[in-house]
Every structure is written in C-alpha cells, then in structure tokens.
Amino acid sequence: MIRSWNEINYVEVPNGDIMDDSTNVFIIGTDPVMLIDTGSVVGMPVLLETLNTLGNPNVSTILLTHVHIDHAESTEEIRRLTGASVRFHEAELPELAATTTHDIPLDERIEDGEIIEHAGVRLEAVLTPGHAAGHLSFVEPAENWGIVGDLVTGSGSSAVFPPWGDLQDYLDSMQRIADRGINPLLPSHGDPVTNGPEALQHFIRRRLQREEQILELxxxxxxxxxxxxxxxxxxxxxxxxxxxxxxxxxxxxxxxxxxxxxxxxxxxxxxxxxxxxxx
Ligand SMILES: [Zn+2]
CATH class of the missing domain: 1.10.10.10 (Winged helix-like DNA-binding domain superfamily/Winged helix DNA-binding domain)
Incomplete structure (x- = not known):
C-alpha cells in the first residue's frame, strides 16, 4: 500500500526473517521516479508491484541512506532491472566490503551538503553518521522536513552497535538535525515523527542518562x-x-x-x- 506524507510517497516493504519492522521506501516524482532505499530482497516483490501500480515509471536514481541489508539488499537487482544510477556516501564502502549478503555498485558518490533535485523536490544530503559511518539524511531545506533513514525510528532511537556504529557520532548527528529544527522526521521504520527536535533531544538525554548509570556502576x-x-x-x-x-x-x-x-x-x-x- 502506498502511503504518503504531503506529496512524498513511500511504501512499506517487508523484511521477512531479517526484522519484524518493514522498511519505508520513498518514491519521489512520477516518471521518472527517484527511490530512497530499496529494502531487502524479500521485500522486492512489494516494491515492484507498487511501481507497477504507478504505471511502471522509469527509475532514474536510487539514493541510499546507508547500506544495511534492510535498506539496500535489493538495490543491485533493482538497478539491473531499471538501469537506475545508485548513489550513496563513500564512508559506507568499508562496511559494504565486509558485508557478505549483498554488493552494491556505487555509480555516483553523494557529498555532505549536496543538493539533489528531482521532479521539483529539493533535498540536501546531510551526513549523519553513528548508526552507520556514511549514514545520510535527506532534508528539504525550504520546508525543513527530512527523510532520516535510521537516525530515529517511528517509535524510538536506533540500534547502534560495533564495529561500524559510533555512539558519539550518533549523538552528534541527532543534535545536528535537532539544531536545524527539522520536522517532521520521516524514518525508514515506522510512522513520521512529528515532534522532531523534542524527540531527538529526548533520545540524546536518554543515552546520556545511560552513560551516567554506567559511570555509577x-x-x-x-x-x-x-x-x-x-x-x-x-x-x-x-x-x-x-x-x-x-x-x-x-x-x-x-x-x-x-x-x-x-x-x-x-x-x-x-x-x-x-x-x-x-x-
Ligand atoms: Zn540500519
């Protein structure tokens, strides 16, 4: 089922055994479309069916928030089927090289601060590392909303774990997006977060409280x-x-x-x- 926030369409593609949550794949424009993330391979039939419902538009570009399996496992196949150009941040390459489940060609790098325009939608790529080293958020600079990948989920903050996760980077990234007042936050898992800055400050505080508890221990x-x-x-x-x-x-x-x-x-x-x- 196609969902939307304002004019931004997205579809929830399932992840099978990988995780209970589905992944929101964003579909920008009408023809050609630009996708943000593609989801896992088990979710691919849902994505293809959705594109079919939309009249099988050309897919010109795929932007990846990061290369985790639930965001990018099907990217290579979608690229092969559609000829789309795949773009992500180069800081994802080490984790990708260590990943055994999937490989993704990097057709064109995305730079921090780059403006990417598609079908009248302007998005600024904002490097928000922590959950992954090259994790990107895509922020609409005039209206100040953002597609934020795994910076947050619809129900909380994200799992950050070694070896590619970094807690200080994650806290800094949440602060960076909070400071800009981005709202709502459209996450990859779950519903839009409509109190963006407050939610981010709350998650940052919770992590710091956890840290205090560890110090006490x-x-x-x-x-x-x-x-x-x-x-x-x-x-x-x-x-x-x-x-x-x-x-x-x-x-x-x-x-x-x-x-x-x-x-x-x-x-x-x-x-x-x-x-x-x-x-
Ligand atoms: Zn992830």
Missing part, C-alpha cells in the same frame, strides 16, 4: 562488558542480546576515549572501572 568496582549489561538491563530477550551488548560496548568505548574510565585486561576479558579506582 563502575565507581567502586571493575566490571566486564557482560556484567555491565546484566546490571543495566534485566531479562534481555535472546534475540536482542547481541544488539544490547553492542550498545554497552559502544558506551564503554566512548567513556574510555574520553578518559572517564579505564580498561584492564585480565585473561581474554576486558574489565572497566572508573579512573579514580586506580589512583
């Missing part, structure tokens, strides 16, 4: 990643365990970089404590 004891995780979160469902652990690792790495905690290696395990413990 490490005040008088030395803990491993798993020990920190188990004290912060009770009863984590098995399928979320690696995401949650990854999130804890990124928090610890950030605090360590800032010199607020120290790491000691005991056996194969890293243990963390507040610096004061070692003085």
């Amino acid at each position: 490490l005040d008088d004891q030395e803990l491993s990643v798993e020990e920190v995780r188990d004290r912060l979160y009770e009863n984590v469902p098995q399928d979320l365990l690696s995401d949650v652990t990854g999130n804890v690792i990124l928090h610890l790495e950030k605090l360590e970089r800032e010199g607020r905690i120290t790491r000691s290696e005991s056996g194969k395990e890293s243990r963390f404590s507040r610096e004061s413990l070692n003085r």
Whole structure:
C-alpha cells in the first residue's frame, strides 16, 4: 500500500526473517521516479508491484541512506532491472566490503551538503553518521522536513552497535538535525515523527542518562562488558542480546576515549572501572 506524507510517497516493504519492522521506501516524482532505499530482497516483490501500480515509471536514481541489508539488499537487482544510477556516501564502502549478503555498485558518490533535485523536490544530503559511518539524511531545506533513514525510528532511537556504529557520532548527528529544527522526521521504520527536535533531544538525554548509570556502576568496582549489561538491563530477550551488548560496548568505548574510565585486561576479558579506582 502506498502511503504518503504531503506529496512524498513511500511504501512499506517487508523484511521477512531479517526484522519484524518493514522498511519505508520513498518514491519521489512520477516518471521518472527517484527511490530512497530499496529494502531487502524479500521485500522486492512489494516494491515492484507498487511501481507497477504507478504505471511502471522509469527509475532514474536510487539514493541510499546507508547500506544495511534492510535498506539496500535489493538495490543491485533493482538497478539491473531499471538501469537506475545508485548513489550513496563513500564512508559506507568499508562496511559494504565486509558485508557478505549483498554488493552494491556505487555509480555516483553523494557529498555532505549536496543538493539533489528531482521532479521539483529539493533535498540536501546531510551526513549523519553513528548508526552507520556514511549514514545520510535527506532534508528539504525550504520546508525543513527530512527523510532520516535510521537516525530515529517511528517509535524510538536506533540500534547502534560495533564495529561500524559510533555512539558519539550518533549523538552528534541527532543534535545536528535537532539544531536545524527539522520536522517532521520521516524514518525508514515506522510512522513520521512529528515532534522532531523534542524527540531527538529526548533520545540524546536518554543515552546520556545511560552513560551516567554506567559511570555509577563502575565507581567502586571493575566490571566486564557482560556484567555491565546484566546490571543495566534485566531479562534481555535472546534475540536482542547481541544488539544490547553492542550498545554497552559502544558506551564503554566512548567513556574510555574520553578518559572517564579505564580498561584492564585480565585473561581474554576486558574489565572497566572508573579512573579514580586506580589512583
Ligand atoms: Zn540500519
């Protein structure tokens, strides 16, 4: 089913076993169209059916917010079927090279700050790393709304995990979009977020509160990643365990970089404590 916000159409394409949430694929213009993300391979029939409903327009360009499987697994095939030119930020290339599920040709790089115009819609590419190194948001500079990929979801902030995620970058990116007052935020998963700046500030505060909790935990004891995780979160469902652990690792790495905690290696395990413990 085609959904829309103002004149911007998007379709929710399913992700099968990859994740419960579907991915919003944005369809800009009427013929030719420009797509933002294409979704996973299992969702491809839904995207093709939607294009069919729209009279099978030419697809001239595919912009990718980032190269994660639920956004870009079908990109190569859609490119092959349509001849579209594929564009994304080059900082995605290392993660793409390490990805075994899909490969995507980069026909033309997108630069931070570049204005991309299609069918009368002007979009500014804004580099918003953190969830992924070359994650882009596409902001309409006059009306100040934005298609923001996984910067947020319709129901919360996004999972950020190693090795390609970076928590400080993620916080900075949320702040960058909040400072510009972008609203609404059209995310890749879920409904538009219609209190953009407030929602972003709320997510930033929550992450910083989490950080304070970690510092408190490490005040008088030395803990491993798993020990920190188990004290912060009770009863984590098995399928979320690696995401949650990854999130804890990124928090610890950030605090360590800032010199607020120290790491000691005991056996194969890293243990963390507040610096004061070692003085
Ligand atoms: Zn993602």
